[in-house]
Amino acid sequence: MPSSDSRQGHHHQRVPSAAVHASVRLGLLGCGTVGSAFVRLIHEQQDYIEARTGCRVEVGRVAVQNANRDRGVDLPADVFTTDVARVVDAPDIDVVVEVMGGIEPARSLVLDAVKAGKPIVTANKELLANVGAEVFAAAEAAGVDLLFEAAVAGGIPLVRPLRESLLGEPIHRVMGIVNGTTNYILTRMTEAGVDYATALAEAQSLGYAEADPTADVEGYDAGAKCAILASIAFGARVVAGDVYHEGISAIAAADIGYATRKDLVVKLLAVAEREPNESGAGRTPVIGVRVHPAMLPTTHPLAAVRESFNAVFVEGAAVGDLMFYGRGAGGEPTASAVLGDVIDAAVNLRKGSHATVGTLGEATIKPIDELVTAYYIRLEVVDRPGVLARVAGIFGSNQVSISSMEQHGRGEEATLMFITHEAREHDVQATLGALRELDVVHRVGSVIRVLEGDL
Amino acid sequence: MPSSDSRQGHHHQRVPSAAVHASVRLGLLGCGTVGSAFVRLIHEQQDYIEARTGCRVEVGRVAVQNANRDRGVDLPADVFTTDVARVVDAPDIDVVVEVMGGIEPARSLVLDAVKAGKPIVTANKELLANVGAEVFAAAEAAGVDLLFEAAVAGGIPLVRPLRESLLGEPIHRVMGIVNGTTNYILTRMTEAGVDYATALAEAQSLGYAEADPTADVEGYDAGAKCAILASIAFGARVVAGDVYHEGISAIAAADIGYATRKDLVVKLLAVAEREPNESGAGRTPVIGVRVHPAMLPTTHPLAAVRESFNAVFVEGAAVGDLMFYGRGAGGEPTASAVLGDVIDAAVNLRKGSHATVGTLGEATIKPIDELVTAYYIRLEVVDRPGVLARVAGIFGSNQVSISSMEQHGRGEEATLMFITHEAREHDVQATLGALRELDVVHRVGSVIRVLEGDL
Structure with a gap:
């Protein structure tokens, strides 16, 4: 890994005038919905970011499978490449932004980039929920940033507060509505009185649900996010396979009606909780992780989270109850979270610093x-x-x-x-x-x- | 200001064993409700924080007006002093935690500590809402951290997301329920149908409202927070005196009843908004800042914020709508936010780094x-x-x-x-x-x- 001094030198060579800010060149892995929204957002916000931080952030290269496809972004054709090495191991790329998704080849590419000393910003839920501990350990060992605000709840600033603001806070439980598709379906069943099949069809016609909705409606997507939430809230190694999950496809209008009469609301919740009296240093924490529909009182803040919005409710010993609410998916909100991380990585790079990644300890999963x-x-x-x-x-x-x-x-x-x-x-x-x-x-x-x- | 190397050397002299982590010694200004809750929280969390960050955080000295009063904290008597210089200008204090409140002498002491190169963590709303720009500029010039998560909405992690995660996000509007006293009163008027005087008396008996409730019920407290929110959301100089404010004391049961019939809820809102088309670099932003009761649709996420809870709703161009919810006041939640900042300052100090304070630009206040x-x-x-x-x-x-x-x-x-x-x-x-x-x-x-x- 190059020292921060050699990096600075490198930038100074490329941008000789002292009045011009050193630029930070990004290499993107992937350019789908999130990637192209991110490129557009960078172009809109470049001058503003430079004015606020002194860093000029530029898209230097984009690795894609098909370099000729039109992605609706204003980038010169020679920025696109099919050669991933020109992103993860290129001397003129300062920060790697992984927005391709999936476990492989994302895992290998991220590990290569970390080995080459490049800070990583990733929006990849599957990667972190399955091989997060390996990627965390590699980044920690290499002393580079690994930032992933966009991987859990899209645009909601949640990872940074959990990892930084609440680092000293003993968190008992994190409980979230982390899947917009199922929340939209349940909201329609509750407010319009329609049945599950009708609400799903509506969600599909609006683009909130895919043609094969299994990953959303059976709780797999929420399960992966639950694993990441548990990992960062408790600093422990929890993977998607540890999470018990049930979906919403068996919920009937009769169930919703009963809940309404009892002042309850049905939500698909991802719950990560830590057993009490196990927080002593050196003891392996016992952690429960589960995704299932739940009935909540209508007065609970999560009950007011409607349509495709997401929210994560955090219960701490000193701080009490917190909730973070916003858009959990979609190109623009996710791109906004990626951009926040990119600015962080760019500013850290200029300072020769990096965020503490922290390694993940062992956890015992409660059956x-x-x-x-x-x-x-x-x-x-x-x-x-x-x-x-x-x-x-x-x-x-x-x-x-x-x-x-x-x-x-x-x-x-x-x-x-x-x-x-x-x-x-x-x-x-x-x-x-x-x-x-x-x-x-x-x-x-x-x-x-x-x-x-x-x- | 001593360099980070000389600081590290100083710690190594005090803690010679390499296996023992360097400790970071805190100097507190004040030890009231928040200060004493903070001392108790540090004692509870010390080992856990050390395990997660490698930093041992210790309370080194506490400056108070009366060194003999019992504050219910487990600290040796010689930690207390009435000599503020032994906190703000002492070589064995690494981070200054200002929890005394009020503009003076807090302002002078914070400026002295900044001059002595010490990072500052403050929970002081009055200070930031009135002379924030001066304190920001001094910290920026000295290259020290100035962290104030606790100053706006108590325990809610809001300042860090706004300053860091959303730095690249064009924010249109920030709208918050930032006063727990008035939210409790309005919740009781809405849910129990009581009138203003009854709800106020209840709030007073529960300790949510003071004997003289003016600062809360007439919107002064929310106005100061509104100024800070505007400053950090828009990077602009907005002071408490710029904020138009009205309170809730004229609201009658008839008004609440009408709102309920129309599916509206009455909340005291602090609103900071930026005029559109003014975000171009170099143009002075036009900012509206106001605190007044408002009727909101019951489906709005802020409408579900009940009792003494606070929440801040943020509208961004790319990220969409966000909301941050939690306890806006109280010793423990506020101490939790102070602790998050203290850990941040301690970790930065060890790295020889500091957060970007950023200077506040000019703003035109919209009448x-x-x-x-x-x-x-x-x-x-x-x-x-x-x-x-x-x-x-x-x-x-x-x-x-x-x-x-x-x-x-x-x-x-x-x-x-x-x-x-x-x-x-x-x-x-x-x-x-x-x-x-x-x-x-x-x-x-x-x-x-x-x-x-x-x-």
């Missing part, structure tokens, strides 16, 4: 079986004398106590809706298993965790 | 007369044939157009409630002046700006 919370359960049953007693008996024999119940319909097609007191996930799963065996239960409709007791 | 928004107006009138026509005529002849109207009561004591279309403040004031002259108008009850059209 979902040990979760304790309240549950909403909807059962489709036959309405016959004695049915409720038999159902209630199964709850009771599994140590799950019922807080409230509603019955709708009569005869062969009745619906029972329960909210339990706090119970162990293991016991609730045993209850559901036994209920499925019962002849009078057609099926278990929905199971939604209720985050009322512990708010 | 409140030129504001364009919608207005809610309540009039107490005599109900007589022709009254509405005369009132409506006055609106019309002043170019203020009415969007909706309700009448309550009959006879000598009727109430008329209007919401106007967007109008100029100047024209609305002219309308109100003419209405006050009208024999059938007993009085103008409330005038509340409605932020619906431009959201």
